[in-house]
Amino acid sequence: MLTVLVLLPTAVAVSLLCLPRGTPRSVHVAWTATAVVELALTATIWLRHPAGGGLSHQERARWLPSVGAGYHVGVDGLSLPLVAMSCVLFLACALYTWRQTDRVREFAVLFLFLQSTSLGLFVALDLILFFLFFDLSLVAMYFVIAGWGHRDAARSALLFFLYTFTGSLALLLGFIGLYLAADPHTFDIVELTRDDPLAGRTTHGALVLLAVGVGLAIKTPTVPFHTWLPPAHTDAPAAGSAVLAGVLLKMGTYGFLRIAMPVMPGAWRGAAVVFVVVGVVSVVYGALVAFAQTDFKRMVAYTSVNHMGYIVLAVGAAGTLGGDGPAGDRARHLAVTGSVFQMVSHGLLTGALFLLCGVLYERGGTHRTAAYSGVAHRAPVFAALTGVAAFASLGLPGFSGFIAEFQILTGSLGPQPVATGLALLGVLLTAALLLRAVRQVFTGPLRLPPTGPGQATTTRSFPDLAWHETASLTPLLALAVVLGLLPRFVLDVIEPASLGVLRLLAR
Numbered sequence: 001m002l003t004v005l006v007l008l009p010t011a012v013a014v015s016l017l018c019l020p021r022g023t024p025r026s027v028h029v030a031w032t033a034t035a036v037v038e039l040a041l042t043a044t045i046w047l048r049h050p051a052g053g054g055l056s057h058q059e060r061a062r063w064l065p066s067v068g069a070g071y072h073v074g075v076d077g078l079s080l081p082l083v084a085m086s087c088v089l090f091l092a093c094a095l096y097t098w099r100q101t102d103r104v105r106e107f108a109v110l111f112l113f114l115q116s117t118s119l120g121l122f123v124a125l126d127l128i129l130f131f132l133f134f135d136l137s138l139v140a141m142y143f144v145i146a147g148w149g150h151r152d153a154a155r156s157a158l159l160f161f162l163y164t165f166t167g168s169l170a171l172l173l174g175f176i177g178l179y180l181a182a183d184p185h186t187f188d189i190v191e192l193t194r195d196d197p198l199a200g201r202t203t204h205g206a207l208v209l210l211a212v213g214v215g216l217a218i219k220t221p222t223v224p225f226h227t228w229l230p231p232a233h234t235d236a237p238a239a240g241s242a243v244l245a246g247v248l249l250k251m252g253t254y255g256f257l258r259i260a261m262p263v264m265p266g267a268w269r270g271a272a273v274v275f276v277v278v279g280v281v282s283v284v285y286g287a288l289v290a291f292a293q294t295d296f297k298r299m300v301a302y303t304s305v306n307h308m309g310y311i312v313l314a315v316g317a318a319g320t321l322g323g324d325g326p327a328g329d330r331a332r333h334l335a336v337t338g339s340v341f342q343m344v345s346h347g348l349l350t351g352a353l354f355l356l357c358g359v360l361y362e363r364g365g366t367h368r369t370a371a372y373s374g375v376a377h378r379a380p381v382f383a384a385l386t387g388v389a390a391f392a393s394l395g396l397p398g399f400s401g402f403i404a405e406f407q408i409l410t411g412s413l414g415p416q417p418v419a420t421g422l423a424l425l426g427v428l429l430t431a432a433l434l435l436r437a438v439r440q441v442f443t444g445p446l447r448l449p450p451t452g453p454g455q456a457t458t459t460r461s462f463p464d465l466a467w468h469e470t471a472s473l474t475p476l477l478a479l480a481v482v483l484g485l486l487p488r489f490v491l492d493v494i495e496p497a498s499l500g501v502l503r504l505l506a507r
Contacts (some may be wrong), residue, residue, distance in 0.1 A: 013112035024104040031108040035091035053496025068186040069128040077497025093239040096472035127187040156235040163228035171215030177208035205267035219252030233301035238358020246351035262504040272319030282309030287429035297357040297367040314339040317412035331414035336498035338407025345400035352476040374446035378462040394431040400483035
């Protein structure tokens with residue numbers, strides 16, 4: 001079933017390219033129908049996932065036996081929530097672009113291919129398979145940004161590709177280091193996790209972790225590897241930004257949990273404090289720079305650096321094992337669980353915020369917050385949904401962001417009290433910057449960007465959300481509320497897997 005889940009979008013994409021060019025409506029129907037089927041398949045896999053955790057729905061096939069690489073896929077509590085979140089977000093993007101008319105077939109093909117590569121990475125249990133999907137996602141997103149972006153899209157797409165491709169090369173070097181350390185040589189993640197090939201090899205382990213860590217840090221991205229992110233987001237189309245932030249950034253943080261921590265436990269414990277520092281710097285720096293932005297979309301992009309920093313802080317704190325007994329173990333379990341929950345929450349909320357940025361740009365032609373005020377007078381539904389997304393992103397109780405950040409901060413406080421205290425500053429700054437942006441754009445006297453010289457800004461139109469925009473945004477925000485009020489059904493899946501990571505880390 002996992003193979004069908006991964007390959008179906010690409011099969012539909014190839015069909016769209018091979019069949020006679022259809023109308024934009026027929027392409028949208030095919031794209032949306034595929035996204036619905038993918039979500040249904042994911043729901044079936046979720047319902048069949050064993051309650052006790054562990055890998056399920058594993059599929060194996062011979063691929064490159066001469067080098068120890070094979071087709072091996074499966075899901076557990078680390079990957080299944082990300083697969084589900086990705087399918088929800090890709091469906092939201094399909095609905096959001098329902099009225100798009102610019103090269104719709106090519107746009108749909110790229111997004112369908114992106115869905116395959118994203119899901120393939122999250123279910124991959126072989127390092128070469130992981131690397132393959134990692135790299136292919138870069139190619140698809142490059143063309144999305146360059147082909148349908150705004151302003152300096154070609155330069156932003158090139159910067160995105162070069163930065164992240166450099167990260168993938170570092171990742172490949174690390175994977176080869178793991179392969180050479182294993183006896184017998186293999187790229188299978190399950191076998192590498194079981195055998196701990198770097199045990200007792202301090203220098204080798206440090207170099208491999210450096211390569212893997214840099215590759216994943218660029219993708220996450222953390223400070224100082226974040227500079228590709230703001231221009232890529234600012235110039236990408238709204239749906240591209242939503243997938244880039246909601247799905248592709250999670251490939252980095254997921255890699256820490258799937259590969260770096262369980263496969264290299266000794267090296268991770270030795271470098272855990274470094275990741276704690278990087279996480280805290282990303283939290284505070286991302287919030288401070290976001291606070292200084294006058295562009296709404298660029299501000300949201302920097303909040304992604306901030307929110308990804310919480311995840312890096314949590315996984316770093318989980319590696320600082322000490323003699324603090326069961327209480328410390330419970331705290332680290334909470335931190336790892338919170339990091340996975342944060343990935344899901346951030347995907348839903350930041351995906352919604354970027355789609356809302358797209359609505360603002362489509363109506364007003366700019367993301368500059370100073371060009372707007374009083375928009376709620378013309379578009380009350382748009383204002384209401386943006387307000388909900390902003391409050392949810394700042395971690396207000398009742399939303400998924402609160403559950404995630406509470407778990408991360410509570411779990412990190414015991415192992416790393418000073419770092420966690422500094423990270424709280426990021427929570428305050430994020431709240432301030434989001435509320436300031438919402439107040440500036442939606443309250444006060446009506447002011448809209450003029451469409452021509454001498455035009456009064458109060459006379460131009462600013463339509464409220466259309467049906468396809470509402471249909472794409474409402475499920476994302478509704479899920480954020482459901483996860484904030486009833487998180488147990490997701491936590492029951494995550495917690496056994498996060499406990500397994502900690503057991504491997506402590507061996």
